[in-house]
Amino acid sequence: MRTLAERLEVAPNALYSHVTSKTALIDAVLDDVLAEVEAPAPGVGDPSAGLHDLMISTYQVLLVHRDLVPAYLARQGARGPNAQRLGEIMLELLDRAGVSGARAPEAMRVLIVYTIGFAAFATRPPIDAGASGPVPGEELTGNFVSGLRWLLAGIAAPNTAVNPRGRAGRRDA
Amino acid sequence: MRTLAERLEVAPNALYSHVTSKTALIDAVLDDVLAEVEAPAPGVGDPSAGLHDLMISTYQVLLVHRDLVPAYLARQGARGPNAQRLGEIMLELLDRAGVSGARAPEAMRVLIVYTIGFAAFATRPPIDAGASGPVPGEELTGNFVSGLRWLLAGIAAPNTAVNPRGRAGRRDA
């Protein structure tokens, strides 16, 4: 806030004539940024490829505005109009890809969480140079795409029985 | 800090005799929490099921300590000894599952990012009740497991050609 006010060459509290709180400001900026995401035209083109491109575009947009990616995770959903628009586009793509019903919002959440999470991970070279290689960031994008492909493949697959050992994953908890 | 000091019934600055900074404290706590993750014994059992269980256990541990999940994302890697131990276990499981070479660390990062990201997402009912259902949290765990299965399926698949439309995902950028 104070930094922003300085950039605008006004007193810090002047901001509160235009914004109710820092949180609200960030929310607004967040949704604005989402407008930069390139979404495929609805109804045409391969839906799987559309999802692929949509998530990659989202990832890249997040990387460009890296400093507000943490804020993105802090609030989870992003209720703004742009977020909503992207959500509808995703659902449409998923539907045309054969994912509908209860599976659709699940798949959507998974894709979103994965994308934002990976952006958050990629967003911070400055931990410490040196040991074990900080992963220069270029490679991370490739890594993101790999995971995205795996995810899309799994989502598209009709029935995924990954766990061969009977009812695994069931612990006493 | 001040809150913690109050709980310990000491002055706030007394903490700094034991910890160099708030960040260092959180890092230590973070790694401590990671000790609670149940890891399968190395070398035995189905590796795919092992990964499945390992990530689910991680997810559950994160949910129990929900308030420090954001901190978990803030620092990305978690360099502590427990984190390292889990990393080695994951690589061993991946190797036995047929994932090795350059693919192994990729798969590991994807799994970790997905798990932490989803935990971050699941960690905050208190946004606002009401419209569009805040997803009670029980369902979110099922959602997490679904995505995990998709991911594991994709990782295990030999070659994933998700993108039917030629070289998609290649934008000018």
Place this chain on the structure above:
DNA sequence: TTGCGTACTGTACGCCGTTCAACTATATTG
């Protein structure tokens, strides 16, 4: 001209992480 709404400023409150010098127990040593 009067009145009003909008944008701004000065000042201050309460909170935060953190630092520094001083004190006090406890343990160590001769």
Place this chain on the structure above:
DNA sequence: CAATATAGTTGAACGGCGTACAGTACGCAA
């Protein structure tokens, strides 16, 4: 046992943060 080193704590304070409140300059319709 006395002297001293050491670990742990404290009071006070600094600088920074988001934000609230009261007041003020300005533009504009009545």
